[in-house]
């Protein structure tokens with residue numbers, strides 16, 4: 668899931684300051700689930716904006732996904748009389764809405780953080796940076812790109828202490844976890860093969876539906 672958090676109100680107020688007709692729209696998928704851009708957050712943000720501006724004409728709404736053309740289409744009629752759309756979608760959603768309405772100001776109300784999982788209620792942990800070349804099969808399902816503070820691909824830096832990362836005692840050393848994971852699975856030999864340095868230039872920025880299908 669994509670995780671985001673609301674921007675500081677000062678920044679949001681500055682972004683919307685030049686506009687007096689604003690449509691605030693939330694997203695019904697990840698942003699609702701991580702409590703950054705669901706119906707409640709849309710409601711609260713709208714209230715706070717209205718409280719600070721007497722001149723403001725504001726409408727609010729939700730669409731199921733801001734990253735899908737078929738749902739963005741629903742905004743056509745609703746946003747017709749508005750100068751700006753304040754989106755509580757992730758960076759993906761904001762851009763998709765901006766592409767659909769190139770003559771309107773489309774503004775991000777959120778800061779997109781990462782792809783992660785919910786560790787416990789309300790606490791999210793980053794798990795994947797969408798690098799486009801997944802090596803989890805050789806690292807016991809633990810991502811060193813994301814979970815090693817230095818993003819090391821071929822083993823630990825040597826600085827871990829009692830299983831904790833040298834960068835912070837709060838973080839488990841990803842490579843120690845990889846080691847124990849591989850050992851548990853009886854595939855420690857994987858550590859003897861070198862992982863090629865990632866070529867970030869091959870990170871896919873565009874994929875056609877056909878390319879996404881299993882070969």
Ligand code: SF4
Nearest residue numbers: 795796798801802810
């Ligand atoms: S290696 Fe890590 S960052 Fe890359 S796709 Fe796999 S989980 Fe995501």
Ligand code: SF4
Nearest residue numbers: 815824832833840841
């Ligand atoms: S201590 Fe472990 S997690 Fe931290 S930077 Fe070194 S190898 Fe990576």
